[in-house]
Amino acid sequence: MKKRILVLGAGFGGLELTTLLSESLGDSIETILIDRNDAFVFGYSKLDVMFGHATPDAVRIPYETVVKPGVRFVRDTVTAIDPEARRVTTDGDVFDADVIVIALGADYDLGATPGLADAGYEFYSVAGAERLRDVLPTFTSGRAVVGICAAPYKCPPAPSETVLLLHDYLSTRGVRDNCEITLVTPLGSPVPPSPDTSRALIAAFAERNIAFVPNRRVTSLNAARRVVVLDDGHELPFDLFLGVPKHRAPKVVEAAGLTENDWVPVNPRTLETRFPGVYALGDIANTGVPKAGVFAEAAARALASSLIASLRGSGQPELNAGTGSCYVEFGGGRVGRVDVDFFSGPSPRGTFEAPSARLRDEKELFGSSRRARWFGAPVAA
Numbered sequence: 001m002k003k004r005i006l007v008l009g010a011g012f013g014g015l016e017l018t019t020l021l022s023e024s025l026g027d028s029i030e031t032i033l034i035d036r037n038d039a040f041v042f043g044y045s046k047l048d049v050m051f052g053h054a055t056p057d058a059v060r061i062p063y064e065t066v067v068k069p070g071v072r073f074v075r076d077t078v079t080a081i082d083p084e085a086r087r088v089t090t091d092g093d094v095f096d097a098d099v100i101v102i103a104l105g106a107d108y109d110l111g112a113t114p115g116l117a118d119a120g121y122e123f124y125s126v127a128g129a130e131r132l133r134d135v136l137p138t139f140t141s142g143r144a145v146v147g148i149c150a151a152p153y154k155c156p157p158a159p160s161e162t163v164l165l166l167h168d169y170l171s172t173r174g175v176r177d178n179c180e181i182t183l184v185t186p187l188g189s190p191v192p193p194s195p196d197t198s199r200a201l202i203a204a205f206a207e208r209n210i211a212f213v214p215n216r217r218v219t220s221l222n223a224a225r226r227v228v229v230l231d232d233g234h235e236l237p238f239d240l241f242l243g244v245p246k247h248r249a250p251k252v253v254e255a256a257g258l259t260e261n262d263w264v265p266v267n268p269r270t271l272e273t274r275f276p277g278v279y280a281l282g283d284i285a286n287t288g289v290p291k292a293g294v295f296a297e298a299a300a301r302a303l304a305s306s307l308i309a310s311l312r313g314s315g316q317p318e319l320n321a322g323t324g325s326c327y328v329e330f331g332g333g334r335v336g337r338v339d340v341d342f343f344s345g346p347s348p349r350g351t352f353e354a355p356s357a358r359l360r361d362e363k364e365l366f367g368s369s370r371r372a373r374w375f376g377a378p379v380a381a
């Protein structure tokens with residue numbers, strides 16, 4: 001009997017893990033990759049959709065093109081996980097497994113912030129970005145507030161990128177002088193592990209007359225009075241609110257008894273949960289690293305090496321390095337990069353590479369190389 005590995009979630013983590021398992025083990029094992037969606041979308045593509053730089057169709061990468069030795073993609077919704085029996089139930093089937101890897105990402109809890117769903121717009125889902133693509137052209141004057149409702153949230157630099165891209169968008173349309181832009185974040189700086197990145201972003205905000213409110217979280221929106229309420233009771237008037245909703249592990253994982261304080265506790269270096277043979281990685285796992293695709297990918301690499309070593313009975317498993325490089329949009333077509341290392345020193349350290357057109361090309365390659373590895377699509381020149 002072949003060993004069976006069930007990978008729940010075909011995002012950054014699940015796609016990288018199944019690719020590595022296929023490359024090393026081919027069809028000597030059975031890997032089943034389950035996702036409820038029919039296509040993958042890079043997180044940063046949501047900003048492209050929202051600002052009208054790409055159509056929703058152009059950023060969708062259909063899962064039907066995931067064809068790899070030993071890997072079967074199943075388009076189903078996971079409805080129950082029994083971590084003791086290592087059994088997963090979906091809306092179409094029941095799967096027993098030797099190993100379960102939970103990579104179901106983070107869900108958004110709009111209800112945790114009263115008024116957000118009625119008076120504001122979230123821009124962290126594809127549907128939210130699509131809605132905003134139609135709303136933004138109608139915004140020609142007034143106060144735009146980009147605000148974070150709770151930490152941790154995906155891709156800590158994304159809200160900073162959003163205000164810089166909003167500045168460009170309004171400038172191109174000739175209405176920037178009629179508008180105010182404010183960013184509210186619970187973090188003390190835009191990218192706390194990298195003071196250089198934070199300084200560069202704060203300077204970019206100042207150059208563009210973007211107000212920056214650190215150490216504050218959005219707790220509610222008052223639709224009648226058109227104000228955003230912060231966690232210290234202060235109020236900010238708004239005409240357009242773009243929000244990052246509270247994140248949490250999907251309910252199916254909580255119902256399985258796998259979560260503590262909204263996330264799945266794991267050994268940060270081995271991705272083991274407290275259930276033997278059950279692992280969690282990526283946004284859903286509490287490892288102490290930011291919720292970003294590159295960190296999900298690094299965790300997938302470590303877990304792949306340990307699963308491959310254990311299935312082959314040889315080889316040295318790697319530990320999760322907790323390192324990653326994030327590209328940061330500064331507007332004007334320029335992209336910066338921050339390389340962060342969370343585990344090797346006493347505290348996280350980040351190094352910054354200043355924005356340039358060269359890094360834009362590097363970001364393109366980041367996307368197209370993954371598209372090629374995971375889906376067999378051509379790499380951009």
Ligand SMILES: Cc1cc2nc3c(=O)[nH]c(=O)nc-3n(C[C@H](O)[C@H](O)[C@H](O)COP(=O)(O)OP(=O)(O)OC[C@H]3O[C@@H](n4cnc5c(N)ncnc54)[C@H](O)[C@@H]3O)c2cc1C
Binds near residue numbers: 042125
């Ligand atoms: C605006 C924005 C910009 C970003 N920019 C970057 C960036 O530049 N660089 C970067 O590294 N990261 C970026 N990110 C973050 C990145 O997208 C996530 O951190 C990353 O996708 C997490 O990978 P994951 O594998 O943990 O989860 P995901 O990629 O979210 O995958 C989880 C998968 O699980 C599936 N799923 C969930 N529940 C179920 C269920 N019950 N049944 C079946 N399937 C289910 C989902 O459909 C999804 O495909 C950005 C995010 C946003 C929102």
